[in-house]
Amino acid sequence: MLHHIDPDTLGPQGEHMTRAVKTCVHCGFCLPTCPTYKTLGEEMDSPRGRIFLMKNVLEGELAWSDALPYVDRCLGCLACVTACPSGVQYGELLTPFRAQAEAHRHRGLIDRLRRTLTLATLPYPARFRMAARLGQLARHARSLVPAPFRAMLDLLPADLPAARPLPELTPAIGPRKARVALLAGCAQQVLAPNIGWAALRVLAHAGVEVLVPRDQQCCGALALHVGEEAQARTLARANLRAFPNLADIDAIVTTAAGCGSGLRDYAQLFEGEPAPEADRAKAFAAHVIDIAAFLDRLGLPDLPSLPAPVKVAYHDACHLAHAQGVRVEPRALLRRIPNVTLIEVPNAGDCCGSAGTYNLDQPDIARELGLRKANALISTQPDIIVSGNIGCLTQIRSSLEACSPATPVPVVMHTIELIDRALQSKS
Ligand code: SF4
Numbered sequence: 210m211l212h213h214i215d216p217d218t219l220g221p222q223g224e225h226m227t228r229a230v231k232t233c234v235h236c237g238f239c240l241p242t243c244p245t246y247k248t249l250g251e252e253m254d255s256p257r258g259r260i261f262l263m264k265n266v267l268e269g270e271l272a273w274s275d276a277l278p279y280v281d282r283c284l285g286c287l288a289c290v291t292a293c294p295s296g297v298q299y300g301e302l303l304t305p306f307r308a309q310a311e312a313h314r315h316r317g318l319i320d321r322l323r324r325t326l327t328l329a330t331l332p333y334p335a336r337f338r339m340a341a342r343l344g345q346l347a348r349h350a351r352s353l354v355p356a357p358f359r360a361m362l363d364l365l366p367a368d369l370p371a372a373r374p375l376p377e378l379t380p381a382i383g384p385r386k387a388r389v390a391l392l393a394g395c396a397q398q399v400l401a402p403n404i405g406w407a408a409l410r411v412l413a414h415a416g417v418e419v420l421v422p423r424d425q426q427c428c429g430a431l432a433l434h435v436g437e438e439a440q441a442r443t444l445a446r447a448n449l450r451a452f453p454n455l456a457d458i459d460a461i462v463t464t465a466a467g468c469g470s471g472l473r474d475y476a477q478l479f480e481g482e483p484a485p486e487a488d489r490a491k492a493f494a495a496h497v498i499d500i501a502a503f504l505d506r507l508g509l510p511d512l513p514s515l516p517a518p519v520k521v522a523y524h525d526a527c528h529l530a531h532a533q534g535v536r537v538e539p540r541a542l543l544r545r546i547p548n549v550t551l552i553e554v555p556n557a558g559d560c561c562g563s564a565g566t567y568n569l570d571q572p573d574i575a576r577e578l579g580l581r582k583a584n585a586l587i588s589t590q591p592d593i594i595v596s597g598n599i600g601c602l603t604q605i606r607s608s609l610e611a612c613s614p615a616t617p618v619p620v621v622m623h624t625i626e627l628i629d630r631a632l633q634s635k636s
């Protein structure tokens with residue numbers, strides 16, 4: 210328990226926050242798994258150090274400004290949750306702490322501009338597409354762009370695919386085994402629309418009818434990750450209205466680890482809200498499942514062989530492996546593709562540095578983590594690198610290019626795209 214304050218004064222999520230603090234026994238088992246501790250070597254940049262700092266701020270023993278630089282450098286990757294033998298739910302402390310911190314911050318003009326630009330564009334596909342096109346133009350005058358905005362330009366792909374909106378209904382092929390609603394994913398629709406289409410093809414092949422609710426919005430995870438709880442709740446409310454009655458579907462399926470994790474956070478996000486909405490949020494969150502876990506559970510029919518043998522390296526997205534505990538299922542699906550040899554990557558649980566908007570907010574650490582991840586992947590000499598999160602795919606692709614600018618880099622794609630490629634190779 211926090212010593213000097215009542216959990217009730219911390220708002221509706223106070224119980225979660227105090228439980229996380231109370232459960233930490235300071236053993237330090239989480240330290241070797243924390244990417245920022247491994248990179249910076251500071252106790253205060255470790256999970257144990259950050260819990261200590263947040264506790265002291267909440268008790269009124271430490272100024273917010275003294276703790277925030279360390280809390281800001283946290284990726285929210287939750288590797289510490291996987292490592293913790295005491296079951297500390299670090300995310301349940303970090304997320305509301307970041308939201309409360311916004312009232313105590315003093316941001317400079319450039320920082321405010323960069324943050325506003327990010328939060329006003331990334332979660333909205335039409336705006337993000339327009340901003341990305343402007344960014345591609347601005348890349349030609351990169352040296353004139355203020356330094357804090359350059360990381361945004363560097364992550365943009367050379368070519369932006371054309372918009373390909375998903376149909377509202379895709380019927381199952383053959384007898385219907387399940388009916389799901391799919392989250393289209395905001396940045397993913399712009400950067401890699403094929404992921405959504407591949408998901409529809411594979412799900413239909415597996416006997417699943419797929420609804421794509423027309424009025425759905427960004428899951429809100431990007432906003433929540435950086436403490437903009439009000440924006441996250443507004444987006445979440447729109448999704449609670451847009452998605453069908455839960456009794457009419459078997460699951461809400463996501464193709465991006467960060468979005469899946471964000472939707473599962475709705476239960477905590479609506480705690481303290483009036484009962485009908487809070488209940489819907491809780492039930493909604495319980496229906497959310499990543500596409501790899503869903504297909505593994507449902508059973509995927511036999512897949513045709515890829516035309517030639519390929520070595521595939523699978524990258525664990527933090528918000529799949531650590532936040533949702535999904536590690537085995539994507540590997541099991543990939544092993545079912547004839548002609549695929551799956552390779553394990555050293556330090557598979559380490560974050561690639563993407564982490565929501567982290568690679569925009571903390572570009573130096575993100576770059577270092579990205580290069581480390583790219584080198585680990587390259588060391589396995591894969592033909593193809595797959596992962597289940599658009600943020601990781603973008604970060605890995607740009608880190609691979611930075612690692613070996615002169616040589617061709619392996620193909621980087623979503624897990625579902627590789628399964629779809631096998632399906633397509635039949636025709
Ligand atoms: S492993 Fe868990 S209990 Fe131990 S220091 Fe880390 S968070 Fe605290």
Ligand code: SF4
Pocket residue numbers: 242243244245246254255256259282283284285286287288289290299
């Ligand atoms: S969430 Fe990741 S970066 Fe943050 S303290 Fe835990 S392991 Fe370290």
